[in-house]
Amino acid sequence: MDYNIYLCAMSQQDDLFKNIVSHCKEYGFIFPSSEIYDGLGAVYDYGPYGIELKKNIQDFWWKAMVQLHENIVGLDSAIFMHPTTWKASGHVDAFNDPLIDNKDSKKRYRADVLIEDVVEKYRQKNDKEVEKAQKRFGDAFDEAQFRATNPNILRNQAKMDEIETRFKAALEAGDMAEIKQIIVDLEIACPISGTRNWTEVRQFNLMFSTQLGSVADESSTIYLRPETAQGIFVNFLNVLNTSRQRIPFGIAQVGKAFRNEIVARQFIFRTREFEQMEMQFFVRPGEEMQWYNYWKDSRMKWHRALGFGADKLRFHDHLKTAHYANAAVDIEFDYPFGFKEMEGIHSRTDYDLTQHEKHSGKKLRYFDPEINEHYVPYVVETSVGLNRTFLAVLCNSYKEETLENGETRVVLSLPANLAPIKVAVLPLMKKDGLPEKAREIMDVLKYDHQLFYDEKDSIGKRYRRQDALGTPYCITIDHQTLEDNTVTIRDRDTMAQERVSIDTLEAIVGKKVGWKQLL
Numbered sequence: 001m002d003y004n005i006y007l008c009a010m011s012q013q014d015d016l017f018k019n020i021v022s023h024c025k026e027y028g029f030i031f032p033s034s035e036i037y038d039g040l041g042a043v044y045d046y047g048p049y050g051i052e053l054k055k056n057i058q059d060f061w062w063k064a065m066v067q068l069h070e071n072i073v074g075l076d077s078a079i080f081m082h083p084t085t086w087k088a089s090g091h092v093d094a095f096n097d098p099l100i101d102n103k104d105s106k107k108r109y110r111a112d113v114l115i116e117d118v119v120e121k122y123r124q125k126n127d128k129e130v131e132k133a134q135k136r137f138g139d140a141f142d143e144a145q146f147r148a149t150n151p152n153i154l155r156n157q158a159k160m161d162e163i164e165t166r167f168k169a170a171l172e173a174g175d176m177a178e179i180k181q182i183i184v185d186l187e188i189a190c191p192i193s194g195t196r197n198w199t200e201v202r203q204f205n206l207m208f209s210t211q212l213g214s215v216a217d218e219s220s221t222i223y224l225r226p227e228t229a230q231g232i233f234v235n236f237l238n239v240l241n242t243s244r245q246r247i248p249f250g251i252a253q254v255g256k257a258f259r260n261e262i263v264a265r266q267f268i269f270r271t272r273e274f275e276q277m278e279m280q281f282f283v284r285p286g287e288e289m290q291w292y293n294y295w296k297d298s299r300m301k302w303h304r305a306l307g308f309g310a311d312k313l314r315f316h317d318h319l320k321t322a323h324y325a326n327a328a329v330d331i332e333f334d335y336p337f338g339f340k341e342m343e344g345i346h347s348r349t350d351y352d353l354t355q356h357e358k359h360s361g362k363k364l365r366y367f368d369p370e371i372n373e374h375y376v377p378y379v380v381e382t383s384v385g386l387n388r389t390f391l392a393v394l395c396n397s398y399k400e401e402t403l404e405n406g407e408t409r410v411v412l413s414l415p416a417n418l419a420p421i422k423v424a425v426l427p428l429m430k431k432d433g434l435p436e437k438a439r440e441i442m443d444v445l446k447y448d449h450q451l452f453y454d455e456k457d458s459i460g461k462r463y464r465r466q467d468a469l470g471t472p473y474c475i476t477i478d479h480q481t482l483e484d485n486t487v488t489i490r491d492r493d494t495m496a497q498e499r500v501s502i503d504t505l506e507a508i509v510g511k512k513v514g515w516k517q518l519l
């Protein structure tokens, strides 16, 4: 689909989000896949600055999870796995979305999303009531008491509870007719046609399949992995036997996953090819809830460290846990199109290892010397989407500012460590030995930092370009530099410029972009 058509299609989303999407293309963060052939739905490529930002987010996750935890080790398992893996994991039989079509618009929707959107509207109504009351009562306002007593809020809450209970029961029973009836009873209309002319609800498996080798028969069908987690489970013994780990310990990996999402929307939020950063933490049976709570807390701290305010993040308990889990919660981010899942934390019990034991005939047990017992460990999983985190970081940092002199600028106030370019090196002029001096400075900094050399355009234009890329520092080399070995260093956020000695640059930049502050 043409990029501009895609922009128009997002009619219900606000201008800010459209501007962020345009910014990504204009400044080389994200391009539609195979654009010269008009693109491929819900598939995107990361450009020169997008790949740097994505890599930095991934590094931040890896450092926080693997480098700072002695009891977590890494893995990079293959995308293709033995087909029985997906039978054992339950994905062949149960990795389905309930879908419904509107007969007039011919548009297909996820039935669960249509219903959850209604619940979300009631939730937003309540938030608005609270906001209004807060303004009315000022400091004396007691939100908890207001929520517990206000008749409008209680009515909305009762409605939400009723929908959620009914929907949960229908999902658990796999009752597609009842899910359709909920949509009918809630009078949900198609956002495109405006009608309630719906088909039945059907289950649709989300795995992509392909053929291994040249002969296409059923036994050669393999799947593109829909999650990276199974690569960790099937390697449990390999890692245990080679890493000298003892329970509790974790295995982490980052990699591509593929899902044939029928309703792929909202730019890179829901795509058919995406990256997950997953960690499976193996624990003694009975201790899983304690670790589940530990990881909930720890992962929320990680998100806050990315600069997301407390009001931008929330936990959302799952209505229905996946086929493998006994407890599950999402960490949601407040995207321009509302609060949506960015990370899932799941208590997966011993489901996966037990299933792989059954299907492989191999024992996947741990001998616990402290209690002198063999057992199948329980697992707590943290699973965060790299692309969704990327989108959250972008949305959180994108700002359109009007400056004191009336000019406007777009700035990405990214955490400095995540910025694609750490320092732009800008000779004021293309002559008088200034470019040569700039190159000398690059030679000092380039081994530790991603730099950008730019000598074209006015210095003001060059600053604006770096602001739009989120570059924390611009260093300008002028004629004074040649006399006293000083440069000006400009801060992206305050735009303040300071004259400093070239000898101090390594320390200044190193302090600003070092990982320690963020971790």
Ligand code: GAP
Residues within 6 Å of the ligand: 226, 227, 228, 229, 259, 261, 268, 269, 270, 271, 272, 273, 274, 275, 276, 278, 341, 342, 343, 344, 381, 383, 384, 385, 386, 387, 388
């Ligand atoms: N191993 C568990 C698992 O895969 P999930 O909740 O289905 O759990 C985990 O996925 C994370 O992967 C989500 O929180 C989300 O960030 C990301 N994710 C899932 N589907 C996605 C999609 N179609 N596009 C982009 N990210 C996706």
